[in-house]
């Protein structure tokens with residue numbers, strides 16, 4: 001059974017995903033803003049940690065409902081042959097054959113998949129997951145109730161960036177249950 005697609009995530013869950021890969025997009029290494037379903041929901045992907053990685057808004061939008069290898073090849077293959085009217089599958093004196101180009105892209109796509117596996121393993125780490133759950137399951141503040149999950153996540157990332165980085169350095173140390181964090185606008 002595939003299960004239902006979730007309508008919302010807890011703040012700690014989003015932080016857990018977005019702060020993987022040092023807070024950067026798993027595809028281009030720029031700062032992440034969104035969670036990407038590696039196997040798209042519309043292609044049968046699971047709505048679960050096992051299938052989520054941090055992505056920048058640009059990569060997430062461009063990838064759309066494609067799987068990573070399909071996206072990678074569809075993005076890179078036409079670019080190479082654009083504006084080359086003499087191009088044939090066999091290439092010509094200036095460009096490699098379609099087969100050679102495809103093999104190059106295949107290597108690139110495998111490197112992307114290796115990186116996705118590393119990021120997924122990082123997110124699956126039980127110590128790390130426990131740290132985020134215990135740290136951010138309870139967050140309160142004056143404006144909290146009127147904020148969206150996205151607003152809350154952005155605010156927590158801003159306020160607690162140093163603390164999250166320190167916990168990463170320390171290997172996600174065990175925390176006592178039930179601590180409450182407070183946030184407010186204007187904090188930095």
Ligand SMILES: [Zn+2]
Nearest residue numbers: 025028056059
């Ligand atoms: Zn990106």
